Structure formats: C-alpha cells, structure tokens
Amino acid sequence: MRMRSSLAHGTALFHSRRRACWVVFLGYRCYAGPSLPLPPMSGEMVKQTIQIYARVKPLARRQQAGIYSVGEDEKSASSLEIIVPRDLADGFVNNKRESYKFKFQKIFDQEAKQDAVFESIAKPVAECALAGYNGTIFAYGQTGSGKTFTITGGAERYSDRGIIPRTLSYIFQQLEKDSSKVYTTHVSYLEIYNECGYDLLDPRHEASRLEDLPKVTIMEDPDQNIHLKNLSLQQATNEEEALNLLFLGDTNRMIAETPMNQASTRSHCIFTIHISSKEPGSATIRRSKLHLVDLAGSERVAKTGVGGQLLTEAKYINLSLHYLEQVIIALAEKHRSHIPYRNSMMTSVLRDSLGGNCMTTMIATLSLDKRNIDESISTCRFAQRVALIKNEAVLNEEIDPRLMIIQLKKVIQELKDELAMVTGEQRTEELTQEELLQLEEIIKTFLEDPDPESMLDVGADMRKIKHCFNYIKQLINRTNIPDRHLLSPDITGGEDTNTPEKKEELKKLRDLLHQRDNEINILVSMLKKEKKKAQDALFQLNTGSSGLAVSESSLSISLEEGQRPSACVNVKDTQDFSSSVHRSAFLPRRTGSGGEMSLGRQEAFEIFKRDYVDSVTIEDNKQLLKQRFAEAKSLGEKVNEVRNKINHLKGEITQRHMQRAALGVASPSEELNESDPVEERLRAQIEEEKKSYKTMFNRLKGLKIEIEHLQLLMEKAKVKLQKDFEVWWSEEASNLQDQQEKLPVSNSASALRASPQSLESQQHLYANSFSDTSRVNPSEDRGRKNNLSRLSNSTSNTRLGEQVNFLLHSNTPFVNEEIWTIQKSLLFPHLLSLRTRNNSPLWVCSLTEKK
Numbered sequence: 002m003r004m005r006s007s008l009a010h011g012t013a014l015f016h017s018r019r020r021a022c023w024v025v026f027l028g029y030r031c032y033a034g035p036s037l038p039l040p041p042m043s044g045e046m047v048k049q050t051i052q053i054y055a056r057v058k059p060l061a062r063r064q065q066a067g068i069y070s071v072g073e074d075e076k077s078a079s080s081l082e083i084i085v086p087r088d089l090a091d092g093f094v095n096n097k098r099e100s101y102k103f104k105f106q107k108i109f110d111q112e113a114k115q116d117a118v119f120e121s122i123a124k125p126v127a128e129c130a131l132a133g134y135n136g137t138i139f140a141y142g143q144t145g146s147g148k149t150f151t152i153t154g155g156a157e158r159y160s161d162r163g164i165i166p167r168t169l170s171y172i173f174q175q176l177e178k179d180s181s182k183v184y185t186t187h188v189s190y191l192e193i194y195n196e197c198g199y200d201l202l203d204p205r206h207e208a209s210r211l212e213d214l215p216k217v218t219i220m221e222d223p224d225q226n227i228h229l230k231n232l233s234l235q236q237a238t239n240e241e242e243a244l245n246l247l248f249l250g251d252t253n254r255m256i257a258e259t260p261m262n263q264a265s266t267r268s269h270c271i272f273t274i275h276i277s278s279k280e281p282g283s284a285t286i287r288r289s290k291l292h293l294v295d296l297a298g299s300e301r302v303a304k305t306g307v308g309g310q311l312l313t314e315a316k317y318i319n320l321s322l323h324y325l326e327q328v329i330i331a332l333a334e335k336h337r338s339h340i341p342y343r344n345s346m347m348t349s350v351l352r353d354s355l356g357g358n359c360m361t362t363m364i365a366t367l368s369l370d371k372r373n374i375d376e377s378i379s380t381c382r383f384a385q386r387v388a389l390i391k392n393e394a395v396l397n398e399e400i401d402p403r404l405m406i407i408q409l410k411k412v413i414q415e416l417k418d419e420l421a422m423v424t425g426e427q428r429t430e431e432l433t434q435e436e437l438l439q440l441e442e443i444i445k446t447f448l449e450d451p452d453p454e455s456m457l458d459v460g461a462d463m464r465k466i467k468h469c470f471n472y473i474k475q476l477i478n479r480t481n482i483p484d485r486h487l488l489s490p491d492i493t494g495g496e497d498t499n500t501p502e503k504k505e506e507l508k509k510l511r512d513l514l515h516q517r518d519n520e521i522n523i524l525v526s527m528l529k530k531e532k533k534k535a536q537d538a539l540f541q542l543n544t545g546s547s548g549l550a551v552s553e554s555s556l557s558i559s560l561e562e563g564q565r566p567s568a569c570v571n572v573k574d575t576q577d578f579s580s581s582v583h584r585s586a587f588l589p590r591r592t593g594s595g596g597e598m599s600l601g602r603q604e605a606f607e608i609f610k611r612d613y614v615d616s617v618t619i620e621d622n623k624q625l626l627k628q629r630f631a632e633a634k635s636l637g638e639k640v641n642e643v644r645n646k647i648n649h650l651k652g653e654i655t656q657r658h659m660q661r662a663a664l665g666v667a668s669p670s671e672e673l674n675e676s677d678p679v680e681e682r683l684r685a686q687i688e689e690e691k692k693s694y695k696t697m698f699n700r701l702k703g704l705k706i707e708i709e710h711l712q713l714l715m716e717k718a719k720v721k722l723q724k725d726f727e728v729w730w731s732e733e734a735s736n737l738q739d740q741q742e743k744l745p746v747s748n749s750a751s752a753l754r755a756s757p758q759s760l761e762s763q764q765h766l767y768a769n770s771f772s773d774t775s776r777v778n779p780s781e782d783r784g785r786k787n788n789l790s791r792l793s794n795s796t797s798n799t800r801l802g803e804q805v806n807f808l809l810h811s812n813t814p815f816v817n818e819e820i821w822t823i824q825k826s827l828l829f830p831h832l833l834s835l836r837t838r839n840n841s842p843l844w845v846c847s848l849t850e851k852k
C-alpha cells in the first residue's frame with residue numbers, strides 16, 4: 002500500500018482555507034442549521050428508478066473476438082448481449098447458457114469519449130443538483146474496468162478528464178451565468194478504506210500515517226439523519242479552487258498494488274459537491290448535494306491471488322460491496338420494511354442515494370475480455386437489480402431560520418402596533434434613538450421621491466405618525482421661511498402677502514428686480530457696441546492688407562499713388578494696370594503663419610537661391626549626401642547578407658555536430674573528439690565573413706557620422722541662405738525707395754508714349770541686351786536669360802512688350818548706355834527692375850498675367 006506523492010501547491014492552498022463545521026448532515030436537511038434541522042418547507046417530488054448505464058473498456062485487438070454485442074430496442078434503451086465462449090461456459094458462470102442479455106439506459110462502447118459520457122450521464126444530474134435536487138453518480142465494476150477513469154479521469158490527456166472535473170466545470174459555468182441567485186459551493190471528499198472513513202481533504206493526510214488520522218465516523222440523530230464527524234467541507238468559490246481540492250484529495254487517496262492491477266484503488270471514494278442557493282432578500286434556501294462515487298473493484302478474492310494486507314483489503318471491499326448488494330436486493334423487494342443500510346459505512350453514507358431523496362445514476366464499467374467475462378456478467382446482473390430501485394427526490398428548500406426569526410419579529414411588531422391603534426391604547430414609551438433615525442430616513446426618502454403617488458408608510462404606531470408630522474413641520478419652517486418672501490402669490494397661496502408690511506417688501510423687491518433688469522440691458526447693449534467696433538476695426542485691417550495684395554499683383558509704373566496718376570491712363574486697358582505700386586509691396590512681408598513667404602517673395606527666394614554664391618557648395622553637399630545615403634543603403638544590405646551567411650555557417654556547424662553525435666551513437670568506436678575538417682573549414686569561413694562584416698560595419702558607422710555631419714552642414718547653409726536673402730531683400734527694398742524718390746517724372750511719362758513693336762522683336766531685343774552681360778558669371782547669366790525668356794513667354798499680351806520696348810529704345814539718356822541688365826527684379830516674373838551699370842535699379846514694373 003502506498004500514498005501518492007504529495008502536492009505542494011494543493012496543500013498550501015488547502016492550509017489557507019477555512020475549515021468548515023465538523024459535522025456534515027447527510028440527507029436533504031442542511032448541515033449548518035440549528036441542532037434540530039427544520040423539515041423542508043416545500044418541494045416538488047420526482048419519482049424515478051435509478052438510471053443504469055454501461056461502459057465498455059477498450060480491449061486489445063486480439064481480445065475483441067465476438068464476446069459481446071450492443072443493440073437498441075424499440076424503447077431506445079440499449080441492450081448488451083454477452084456471449085460466453087464455449088470453453089468458458091463449462092465453468093462457474095453457467096454451464097448451460099451461452100448468451101446473456103442486459104438492458105441499460107445507454108451503453109457506451111469502447112470508442113465512447115469522456116465528453117459523451119459526461120453529456121449523457123453527468124450533465125442532467127448536475128442540472129438537477131443546481132435546481133435543488135440531490136444527485137448521485139456511482140461507478141461499479143471489477144478492478145481495472147475503468148471506474149476511476151470514468152469518474153475522475155485519466156491523467157494523460159486533457160480530453161481524458163472524467164465526470165468530476167467536467168461536472169465542476171459545468172456547475173461553475175452555470176453559476177456564473179445565473180445572477181438571479183446567490184450560490185455557495187462546498188466540496189467534501191470521503192474515502193472509505195477497510196470500513197473506516199477518512200477525510201481526503203484533511204491537510205494532515207500527507208504527513209501522518211493513515212492510522213493516526215482522525216476517522217470519519219457516522220452519527221445518527223433520533224430522526225435517523227446521518228451526520229459525519231470529522232469530514233470537512235471546503236468552500237470552493239470557483240472552478241479552480243474546486244479542482245485544486247479534487248487534486249489534493251486524489252493525491253491523498255489510498256492505493257494499493259495488486260497483481261491484477263498495478264495501481265488499483267482499494268477504497269471507495271465519495272466526492273460531494275454541496276450547493277446552496279438563495280434569491281437575494283428571500284429567506285428560502287435551496288440545498289443540494291451531488292455525490293460522485295468511485296467504488297472499489299468488485300473482483301473476487303480468489304482470482305486476485307493476494308494475501309496478507311491486500312487480502313484483508315479485498316475482504317473488506319467485498320464485504321462492503323456485499324452489503325451494498327444486500328441493500329439493493331432489499332430495496333428491490335417491495336415489501337421489505339428493513340433496509341440494512343447500517344451494515345456498512347458505504348451504504349450508510351449513500352443511504353439517500355439508494356431509495357431515498359436523490360436522483361441516482363449507476364455506471365457499470367465492464368472489461369469484456371475472456372478472462373473477465375464472469376465478473377462482467379456479475380456487474381451487469383447487479384446493475385439490473387439496481388435499476389429496480391425507486392427513488393423519490395424532493396426539492397430541498399428550507400427557510401433560513403435566522404431570516405425567518407427576523408421576519409416573524411417584524412410581523413409581530415406590526416400586529417401589536419395595529420392592535421394598539423384599533424383599541425386606542427396609547428403606547429407611552431419613548432421612541433428609541435434608532436427608531437427616530439430610521440423615521441427620519443424614511444421621511445427624507447419620501448420627500449425626495451418625485452413620484453406624486455409615493456406614500457409615507459410608518460406603520461400603525463401613533464408615536465411614529467406624530468413624530469413624522471412634527472419632523473415635517475420643523476423641516477418646512479426651518480428650510481422654507483426665507484425663500485417664501487420670493488415666492489409668487491400663487492405659490493405662497495396669496496395669504497402671506499396680504500399684510501401691508503409684506504406688500505411693501507414685495508414692492509421693494511420687484512423694484513429692485515426691475516432695476517437689475519435695466520442694468521443688465523444697458524450692459525448688454527454696451528457690449529454689443531464694443532463688439533461691433535472691434536469687428537469694424539478687424540474688417541478695416543483685413544481690407545487694408547488685401548489692398549496691398551491687390552497692388553502687389555497689379556502692374557504699374559513704380560510711383561506713389563497720386564504722384565503719377567497718368568501712368569496708367571495711356572495704357573490701353575486700364576483694368577489690367579493698377580495705377581500704383583505701394584513701396585511696401587517690395588518689402589519682406591511675412592504672412593500670418595510667421596516664417597512663410599508671400600508667393601512673389603518665395604519665387605524671389607527660389608531664384609536667389611539658384612544664383613547664390615554658396616549654392617554650388619550646397620548642391621555639392623546635397624549630391625554627396627545622396628551618394629552617402631545610397632552607399633550606406635547598399636552597405637547595410639551587404640552587412641545583413643554577411644550576418645545571414647555567418648548564421649547559416651553556424652547552423653551548418655551545429656548540424657555537423659548532430660551528425661557526428663549520431664554517428665558516435667551508432668558506432669561508439671569512432672572518436673568524436675577528433676577534429677573535423679569540414680567543421681574546420683566552416684569555422685575558417687566564419688572568421689573570414691566576420692572580418693568583412695567588421696570592416697563593412699565600421700565603414701557603415703563612418704558613413705553614418707558623415708551623413709549626420711553633412712546634414713548638419715546643409716542645415717547651416719540653409720539658415721545662412723535665408724539670412725542672406727533677408728538682407729538682400731531689405732536692401733533691395735530701401736534702394737528701390739531711394740530710386741523712386743529721385744526719378745524724373747517725364748522720363749516715364751514719355752516712355753509710355755513710345756510706339757509699340759511686335760512681341761517677337763521685343764524678345765529678340767531682350768536676348769540681345771542680355772547677351773553682352775559679360776561681367777556676370779556664366780551661371781548667373783544663364784539664370785537671367787532663362788528668367789527673361791520665362792518673362793517673355795508668359796506675357797502673351799503686348800502691353801509688357803510695349804513698356805519694355807520703350808525703356809530700351811526711347812531717347813532717354815539711360816537707355817542703351819545706361820541699362821546694364823534687367824536684373825534681380827526678374828527673380829520673380831511679376832516684377833521687372835531695370836538697372837544701370839552701377840547696379841542701381843531704375844524702374845520697377847509689376848505685371849499681371851491676365852489673358
């Protein structure tokens with residue numbers, strides 16, 4: 002005999018758990034009630050015979066030769082036919098018959114899975130337990146026929162979980178779903194070994210010898226209710242906790258090794274799930290128990306070939322199973338008044354499950370190989386007798402005595418109060434502090450309730466009624482008096498305002514109200530005025546700036562408005578030429594978003610950038626940066642390649658190791674430590690790759706630094722460019738202004754009177770005039786020419802041509818000699834600036850490209 006290894010986790014969990022009451026009431030009366038449990042208040046009775054099922058353990062192929070067959074009859078019950086082979090028929094079973102037929106609710110053949118067994122057998126019983134009925138499922142069969150496998154499950158696969166874990170899981174799932182009731186669940190795990198009971202959830206189980214453990218004993222009260230002393234009930238609030246307890250109990254379970262079965266359980270085990278449920282606020286509690294029983298093997302002692310301790314065990318097991326059979330036989334006989342439950346502990350404990358308040362199901366586990374055929378037939382016969390037993394399950398409802406007492410006390414008090422009121426008898430004693438507080442709470446709730454139908458119910462106690470009136474009166478006086486002055490006559494009922502003083506006061510208040518109204522009106526109109534003013538100012542500001550924008554985009558001679566009113570008069574289409582160009586149009590103008598440039602200025606900036614002295618450096622750097630980026634990218638790819646290669650080579654070495662190890666196993670003579678040339682080569686290759694990896698990696702690092710540096714340089718250059726542009730822009734603007742001030746009015750006026758030429762010839766002229774800009778560096782020159790051609794191309798009307806033509810060919814002294822170039826103002830196509838040799842701007846034109 003040996004104990005299964007202890008489970009540290011389970012034990013720890015167990016120790017922290019609160020121990021339940023030491024006495025458990027079996028039967029439908031509660032375990033935790035007063036010393037004399039109350040009878041069930043109500044209950045729907047369910048009468049049914051014990052349901053019997055058979056499960057056939059999978060056999061080895063060679064044993065499967067036509068020993069049994071499974072069929073279904075017209076009532077959809079299953080029948081099992083066991084055919085006794087001729088060589089066995091002469092034996093002790095029955096030497097005349099060769100075939101035995103048994104009926105079951107259902108037969109689970111060899112291939113039946115655990116989930117199917119649970120669905121058909123355990124689920125309905127679990128549902129009954131949840132509804133408040135007791136239930137029992139017990140497995141009966143010879144050693145090794147699959148009782149433990151069916152009830153607890155196999156340890157190998159998750160899918161092998163048996164009825165207990167699946168039932169726990171199902172029950173907790175259902176409890177979670179049902180929020181209408183408050184449920185409490187406890188479990189107990191009893192082991193009956195050699196007619197003694199042990200608590201499998203007792204934490205001392207592992208540490209002590211079995212003999213030293215307190216035995217679970219049966220006690221019977223005068224009402225023949227069974228109580229189990231020393232069996233603990235452990236609360237399990239969820240599936241995990243319940244499974245831990247099951248696991249702990251299984252670990253503690255006694256097992257012995259017999260020649261027939263190396264891990265045969267030699268004890269009866271009863272795992273019980275206790276469920277109680279109560280609707281919130283209700284005094285009715287439902288309590289039910291679900292016993293899941295794994296009986297010890299039913300084989301005959303002679304066959305097991307054991308002796309000593311095991312023989313004693315076998316005797317006890319057989320004895321208790323014999324008593325179980327006695328009980329079953331007695332129950333099956335209709336007129337037997339005495340049922341010998343007390344003969345064994347197991348029958349005492351399962352008393353309710355056998356012919357009592359319980360829905361009971363039996364699973365006959367069968368091992369239908371030749372060797373066990375007689376045992377299987379015995380099991381089936383036993384099952385047939387069990388099927389005759391009728392049980393009467395009732396809904397286990399009871400009233401919680403504590404709640405019942407509270408409720409009854411309340412009723413008595415109410416009746417007393419009513420009586421006192423009817424008889425006119427006055428209760429003289431003062432209301433207690435607690436009662437007063439309660440009343441105040443009730444009044445508050447009543448006053449706050451918006452429902453006009455709500456009632457103030459304080460019972461028939463006159464003291465309470467009086468107190469309520471007083472309290473409400475005080476409340477009204479205290480809280481409402483000051484406010485009543487402000488109430489309208491309708492609300493106050495008009496009565497209070499009738500006195501001359503109150504009328505006076507009311508008048509004063511109304512005047513005050515009127516005065517305040519006036520004040521508010523004045524303030525509002527002031528506010529409106531201010532708002533309008535602000536809007537006007539804002540509007541003016543906006544139109545002012547849009548005026549600038551208009552002047553900027555229009556073409557006119559660069560003179561102040563009013564100074565040269567005739568400037569545009571001579572031009573054909575006055576709509577296209579504005580008469581003025583405001584000086585500020587040329588000044589650096591920031592838009593609302595701060596650093597953004599206006600369109601013209603932006604274009605100027607673009608061209609300035611192109612002609613900028615450092616632009617070559619910037620461009621070079623940009624190219625270099627691009628180059629470096631490309632280089633870094635390809636280098637990065639190469640580095641990755643090399644790394645992959647190294648990893649691959651390493652993998653090859655590992656494979657090589659494995660091959661060599663396998664070789665070493667196959668032929669131990671081969672020396673594994675001997676150096677491997679293939680591996681050597683692979684290692685050399687890795688070294689090479691590592692070297693190149695390192696070089697490339699370093700180069701990549703260098704490149705990264707270089708790129709960062711170049712980026713920094715670019716950033717700096719950008720800032721410098723922007724600054725230079727700003728300087729140039731403002732210089733340009735101030736020069737222009739000076740120039741405008743000095744300019745003789747007649748020049749421009751006469752210029753505009755000059756005869757127009759064709760656009761083509763004008764373009765030609767521009768080109769010529771720019772062709773001898775020898776002092777300008779070639780790139781600048783190219784830029785200007787481009788700008789010029791852009792300008793000419795974009796100007797499809799002849800007006801611009803007319804003006805420029807005049808400037809170039811008129812007899813004014815600066816024309817031909819003085820004009821050096823159409824320079825910077827060409828930076829943006831809307832502006833033209835004629836410059837003299839000393840680079841001072843003469844004219845600035847703004848043009849609109851209207852077609």
Ligand SMILES: Nc1ncnc2c1ncn2[C@@H]1O[C@H](COP(=O)(O)OP(=O)(O)OP(=O)(O)O)[C@@H](O)[C@H]1O
Nearest residue numbers: 058143144145146147148149150155265266297298
């Ligand atoms: N339906 C089944 N499918 C697969 N394996 C099974 C089945 N039934 C039983 N077994 C295997 O047979 C062996 C014995 O089963 P089990 O321990 O459940 O028998 P038992 O009736 O509980 O024996 P005992 O009476 O000695 O406790 C176990 O290894 C179990 O895994």
